[in-house]
Amino acid sequence: MLHLPFALISTVVLLLHIAGVFAAAHALMHTRTPQGAVAWVFGLVLLPYFTLLPYLFLGSKRFSGYVEMHHSRLARLRKLDDPEQLALAARHPADPGAQRFKAISAMLGVPFLSGHHLRLLVNGAAAFDAIFAAIASAEHYVLVQFFIIHDDELGRRLQSALLERAAAGVRVYVLYDGVGSHDLPNSYSDILRAGGVQVHPFATRRWRNRFQLNFRNHRKIVVVDGWRGFVGGLNVGDEYLGRKPPLAPWRDTHMELQGPAVADLQLAFDENWHWITGDLLSLLSPHASNKGGNATSLIAATGPADAQETCSLFFVEAIHAAQRRLWLTSPYLVPDSAVMAALQLAVFRGVDVRILIPSRPDHRTVYMASTLYAHESVRAGIRVFRYLPGFTHQKVMLIDDDTTAVGSMNLDNRSLRLNFEISSLNIDPAFAAEVEAMLLADFEQAHEIDSGEYAQFHYLYRVAIHVARLMSPVL
Structure with missing residues (x-):
């Protein structure tokens, strides 16, 4: 009787190790970075009992259909030497300062264009008041895409606003992320569809997205x-209005832009819509x-469907362009080696490099990894601040x-x-002055991390934050 369970256990262990070897081979061939490949290969070969299931959810790279569609649309619609693009750039010549960011x-494949009116939306109340006012004025269509939409007071306000426009004959399209909005x-x-709104969850696989x-x-x-576009860090939920402790008050930033670059903002939406529905808008x-305005802007839509790691390269090039000042805000500080090296080099150039991060965690492991990166940044001469009043979720950069x-x-x-991300890169001294004033107010409400704080941590906590950093590739 004792031999059967032992034989069964041995067989299961053997099968898990065989499966781990096959999964490790897949990870070796498809993981983007050497560090990630090493982590997956060793984990899958040596400890498949713990790593096989996470690899099913986190290790897959197969969404080639989206990649092919993405690249074909870029080739067709985003050529800088295309006559239409050249004519557009001639009508809206970029500020000479855009040359710093030509890479x-x-x-x-997106040009810098002038002729924009920019509006800084410093918090959730300002952002959603502006968004709802814009939606109420829609005459032709509304495009809405968020990572998270909650069925709470703010979510139902959005629902009502979209239903009202749909009832008025305006075309309304909504995308939300299937995992970010899992609840x-x-x-x-169903209520939106019944009212004439077209709504879909986003997934990188059309037919199967379970893993x-x-x-x-x-x-x-x-x-x-x-012609009116909004972009920033806010999702749709009451917490983004600061109504949910312990993270309240919630600190976030959005912006409105009006002008020719809105075409690239809606193109990013249209590409996602085409992937999910098969329809072109x-x-x-x-x-x-x-309202006038002559700001120069570029819409940077990045993601894993790109041939290069465009979001990382976006940060690297932006950091390298800084000559006097580089102020960054992010809820998470887990940079890759290229971004970290760019930040360190900026310090050596004499640039005032500051990073604002939260003092409260929304994800404990990410917070712990960020803590270690923060102290390593301080040792490299980067000034790092923790925002004290509440949770800061804004993603803002100020250069010079x-x-x-x-x-x-x-x-x-x-x-x-x-992730698929999007940002508006803007060259306009007046708008930059508004962002500077906003960030100065944030820094005044923050604690600057001292180089000696790390030594004051309990030894076990120091071990814990180093362990958390090992998970950086999936954080």
């Missing part, structure tokens, strides 16, 4: 009638803002006195390599 433009009840979408936790669509996009070309970036990109591996 970003070339990498993404959104079907009834929420796909990576490659989430982290973008936050609203476009109204092709009928979209309008942007027109000039009725004229350049800003506002969007969905975090300083972590998910944004740098695994």
